[in-house]
Amino acid sequence: LTPRTEKMAVDQDWSSVYPTAAVFKPASVPLPIRMGYPVKRGVPPPKEGNLELMKIPNFLHLTPPAIKKHCAALRDFCTEWPSALDSDEKCERHFPIEVETVDYVSAGTSIRNPKARVVTLRVKLSNLNLDEHARKKLVKLVGERYCADTDVLTITTDRCPLRRQNYDYGIHLLTVLYHESWKTEKWESEKSEEDMEEYVWENSRSQRNALDTLLRIKASENLSPGTEEELLASEVVKNYRNSVIALKNEGETERNMSQYKECVKKLLNIQA
Amino acid sequence: EEIVLPRKKTWDKLAVLQTLASTVRRDPTAAHYMFQDDPFLMPRNAASSRLFALSKESGRNAARYIIQHFPQYFDKTFAEPNVPCLMPETLTPQTEGVSEEALKEHICLRRVKESVDLFDQLVQAGTPVSLETTNSLLDLLCFYGDGESTLEKEEEEKEDSEEAEKAPNRQLRRGSQPAGTRWSLSLGSRENNNAERIFKIMPERNAHSYCTMIRGMVKHGAPAKAYDMYMDLLNQRHKADVHTFNSLIAAVGGRGRGVFFKVFLNHMVQQGVQPNLLTFNALLKTLRRCGGVGRSMSLLVIKEMEALDIEPSLATYDHLLAIFYRGVQLPSSGIICEVLDDVEHRSFAAQDPDDGAVLSAVSAVLQCCELKDIKLAYRLNKAMEKGDNWRFLDMERLNTYWSKFFSLLCMMEQIDVVLQWYREMSPSLFYPSAKNILDLLQALDAANHLDMLPSVWEELLDELLSLQSRDQHPQEIQLAFATCAEDIRAAHEPAGRDQAPLQWTGSSLGHVALLFSRAGRTQDAWSMMERFQQINRIPSEQVMDEFLTCAKQSNSADAAVRLVKLAASLGLPSSQKLKSRTKKEFELSEEQREALESITDGDSSDSDQE
Numbered sequence: 111l112t113p114r115t116e117k118m119a120v121d122q123d124w125s126s127v128y129p130t131a132a133v134f135k136p137a138s139v140p141l142p143i144r145m146g147y148p149v150k151r152g153v154p155p156p157k158e159g160n161l162e163l164m165k166i167p168n169f170l171h172l173t174p175p176a177i178k179k180h181c182a183a184l185r186d187f188c189t190e191w192p193s194a195l196d197s198d199e200k201c202e203r204h205f206p207i208e209v210e211t212v213d214y215v216s217a218g219t220s221i222r223n224p225k226a227r228v229v230t231l232r233v234k235l236s237n238l239n240l241d242e243h244a245r246k247k248l249v250k251l252v253g254e255r256y257c258a259d260t261d262v263l264t265i266t267t268d269r270c271p272l273r274r275q276n277y278d279y280g281i282h283l284l285t286v287l288y289h290e291s292w293k294t295e296k297w298e299s300e301k302s303e304e305d306m307e308e309y310v311w312e313n314s315r316s317q318r319n320a321l322d323t324l325l326r327i328k329a330s331e332n333l334s335p336g337t338e339e340e341l342l343a344s345e346v347v348k349n350y351r352n353s354v355i356a357l358k359n360e361g362e363t364e365r366n367m368s369q370y371k372e373c374v375k376k377l378l379n380i381q382a
Numbered sequence: 383e384e385i386v387l388p389r390k391k392t393w394d395k396l397a398v399l400q401t402l403a404s405t406v407r408r409d410p411t412a413a414h415y416m417f418q419d420d421p422f423l424m425p426r427n428a429a430s431s432r433l434f435a436l437s438k439e440s441g442r443n444a445a446r447y448i449i450q451h452f453p454q455y456f457d458k459t460f461a462e463p464n465v466p467c468l469m470p471e472t473l474t475p476q477t478e479g480v481s482e483e484a485l486k487e488h489i490c491l492r493r494v495k496e497s498v499d500l501f502d503q504l505v506q507a508g509t510p511v512s513l514e515t516t517n518s519l520l521d522l523l524c525f526y527g528d529g530e531s532t533l534e535k536e537e538e539e540k541e542d543s544e545e546a547e548k549a550p551n552r553q554l555r556r557g558s559q560p561a562g563t564r565w566s567l568s569l570g571s572r573e574n575n576n577a578e579r580i581f582k583i584m585p586e587r588n589a590h591s592y593c594t595m596i597r598g599m600v601k602h603g604a605p606a607k608a609y610d611m612y613m614d615l616l617n618q619r620h621k622a623d624v625h626t627f628n629s630l631i632a633a634v635g636g637r638g639r640g641v642f643f644k645v646f647l648n649h650m651v652q653q654g655v656q657p658n659l660l661t662f663n664a665l666l667k668t669l670r671r672c673g674g675v676g677r678s679m680s681l682l683v684i685k686e687m688e689a690l691d692i693e694p695s696l697a698t699y700d701h702l703l704a705i706f707y708r709g710v711q712l713p714s715s716g717i718i719c720e721v722l723d724d725v726e727h728r729s730f731a732a733q734d735p736d737d738g739a740v741l742s743a744v745s746a747v748l749q750c751c752e753l754k755d756i757k758l759a760y761r762l763n764k765a766m767e768k769g770d771n772w773r774f775l776d777m778e779r780l781n782t783y784w785s786k787f788f789s790l791l792c793m794m795e796q797i798d799v800v801l802q803w804y805r806e807m808s809p810s811l812f813y814p815s816a817k818n819i820l821d822l823l824q825a826l827d828a829a830n831h832l833d834m835l836p837s838v839w840e841e842l843l844d845e846l847l848s849l850q851s852r853d854q855h856p857q858e859i860q861l862a863f864a865t866c867a868e869d870i871r872a873a874h875e876p877a878g879r880d881q882a883p884l885q886w887t888g889s890s891l892g893h894v895a896l897l898f899s900r901a902g903r904t905q906d907a908w909s910m911m912e913r914f915q916q917i918n919r920i921p922s923e924q925v926m927d928e929f930l931t932c933a934k935q936s937n938s939a940d941a942a943v944r945l946v947k948l949a950a951s952l953g954l955p956s957s958q959k960l961k962s963r964t965k966k967e968f969e970l971s972e973e974q975r976e977a978l979e980s981i982t983d984g985d986s987s988d989s990d991q992e
Contacts, residue, residue, distance in 0.1 A: 118411050122411075126407045137419070176405075179405040183402060186401070187401070188391075192388070219460045220461065
């Protein structure tokens with residue numbers, strides 16, 4: 111009872127030996143494979159009757175030549191890529207929203223998988239038509255779903271049982287967010303300093319303190335006190351303002367601290 | 383610039399799978415895909431392949447039977463989405479009561495007995511049953527003919543041996559009963575069966591009723607009655623339709639040396655009925671039986687078909703070939719070339735139940751009529767490979783086709799071409815029969831290529847040995863076989879330095895031992911038996927029995943005792959039987975008897991080692 115591996119030609123067509131996913135058949139696979147825990151001071155067991163080889167899923171039916179053949183055959187089912195979309199950024203310009211869905215395949219009696227209903231929408235906020243207020247409001251509304259580094263808003267929905275419903279819900283969410291962020295409610299005028307996303311120098315304590323200090327310096331030196339606007343418009347105050355804003359918004363770096371030091375020295379006329 | 387989004391393509395449900403399947407081709411070293419791909423479980427010859435295929439099919443039928451008859455165990459559906467064809471059928475009629483709608487529903491559900499009973503009840507109660515309903519009832523009765531359609535038919539078929547492949551073959555089996563008995567036996571075993579009775583009590587009959595009755599009678603083997611019914615139809619001045627004419631021509635047309643079908647054809651013309659493909663095929667079928675008249679008529683028939691623009695199907699060609707190549711004389715071999723021309727250029731769809739026969743007919747023609755034209759055979763092969771043409775042949779016919787092809791090859795072609803085809807074709811396409819092996823050996827002999835023998839030797843060996851040892855042959859032949867067996871044994875010894883010795887298999891060893899023992903060469907047979915233990919194989923019962931018989935003939939009780947010892951050490955279940963047989967048939971000396979007694983089943987524990 112010779113296995114048929116001995117009769118196989120070297121240049122045979124392997125995809126016809128294993129056309130579909132099948133168990134590992136040692137008499138049909140002409141490879142001298144060994145697998146398993148080695149015998150004491152010996153080698154792993156051979157392939158004949160090797161349960162380890164039979165248990166695992168094998169991909170003998172998807173060798174690269176087989177995949178090439180499949181792709182060549184399936185080419186007729188595909189349509190052509192539009193010739194106008196030949197770069198990534200053109201794709202993004204014309205189709206800013208990316209929708210991601212996942213299909214699951216498994217061996218079993220049922221083709222359904224509850225994970226398949228998840229839909230993810232991704233959009234860059236720069237592609238949306240938002241002014242400053244709308245953008246800030248949108249970012250506040252979505253919270254964690256916005257990534258400031260890449261400027262991408264990601265909406266993941268799975269609250270509906272079907273994928274189509276989830277997709278519709280995601281689009282609906284996007285639309286509602288957009289429209290809501292353009293509207294201004296009455297109570298938005300009560301936005302206080304703690305609600306601000308970034309540091310604004312005008313009308314802040316730092317501005318008041320700086321002006322206060324300058325006025326007092328001028329008064330103690332008996333110089334003519336200028337108006338606030340002149341003081342604000344002066345060079346030192348402007349530099350001071352920039353350095354404080356940089357410190358607060360960007361955090362403490364070497365550069366920011368040294369800049370702040372210089373500006374304070376200039377403001378208070380201290381020569382080190 | 384403008385972005386043009388292409389329109390989405392839609393395709394059939396199975397299209398993707400079919401395209402992927404088209405990338406796969408036949409694997410030359412494997413058996414048919416339906417068999418388990420294991421060297422022990424692959425069928426070795428044509429008989430066992432047929433057996434395996436039939437057993438698979440019978441397993442499927444058994445499963446279907448269980449599902450149909452015990453549907454209460456199959457009510458949970460696991461598959462998502464549900465596969466309705468695998469679940470038990472629930473066909474219970476919905477409408478209650480005795481009414482025409484209930485009758486229509488029973489007819490729809492194909493319940494023959496119940497429909498007839500319901501019809502009788504309706505007639506007795508006096509409610510008029512409409513013509514269409516009665517016609518459909520007649521259709522049902524004439525089509526099924528037997529008792530219940532599905533269940534009883536299955537049980538009936540279980541008792542006969544079942545066909546492996548397609549339905550067209552099944553219908554042909556029923557023709558063995560004498561004509562007319564089936565018609566009366568089937569529809570209730572009474573004098574006037576149900577269909578005729580209903581027909582008679584119908585207040586009005588239209589052409590449809592007559593036609594149904596005629597077709598039913600022809601189908602179930604009462605052609606004389608069918609002809610009478612047709613005369614009735616003509617008397618009533620109704621028109622028959624094309625299917626009726628087809629069945630009439632097939633059944634009755636052959637009588638009277640081909641006169642009758644001319645009558646039918648004239649009637650068709652008179653009634654303005656257009657003939658179709660099946661008409662011409664039925665014509666040709668009857669012409670087969672008409673001998674010389676048939677040849678000239680058949681050409682006319684073909685011309686008519688062309689004139690009417692009907693494409694001939696495979697069955698047409700089958701009948702043609704049968705008409706022209708009946709008997710040994712060949713008037714013209716031109717027909718087969720024309721037929722092949724046509725066949726090559728078209729891919730066929732099954733239109734007639736007899737389509738499958740043509741390809742084996744062609745190959746038979748090629749062989750038997752000594753046309754010996756290998757080019758035609760190659761053309762036929764290529765024509766077969768186009769499209770779906772393979773589906774026309776079921777397993778037995780495929781085997782015969784390839785057998786004949788191979789023998790033609792052996793006769794006509796060079797030896798390396800033959801060997802190449804041999805490697806391609808077996809075991810995936812066919813199993814070489816005895817004749818094929820002989821042809822191959824002759825071809826090898828003729829080409830002085832006997833050194834190629836070892837490479838094909840092993841496959842041939844088993845077949846050869848099993849052939850030789852299968853039956854008991856007269857004494858000279860046994861001796862010849864024994865010399866052959868000796869040569870084979872010599873071939874299994876390590877021959878020159880370069881060749882590896884061939885391995886003994888259990889069955890071949892058994893066969894050789896058998897042959898030796900039948901020829902009376904006890905010593906050689908005994909050395910064979912000893913080898914069994916060497917190669918860790920077990921001899922079959924037949925081998926042991928034969929050896930014992932041979933030992934008896936040569937009156938060597940010693941050998942018998944040794945045999946029983948061997949059987950016990952190998953742990954065979956038949957060792958007890960052999961022991962008792964030895965005791966009965968041989969005259970044993972004292973020590974032999976003691977030795978025999980001491981061989982108890984305790985020895986069998988030794989044989990449990992690896």
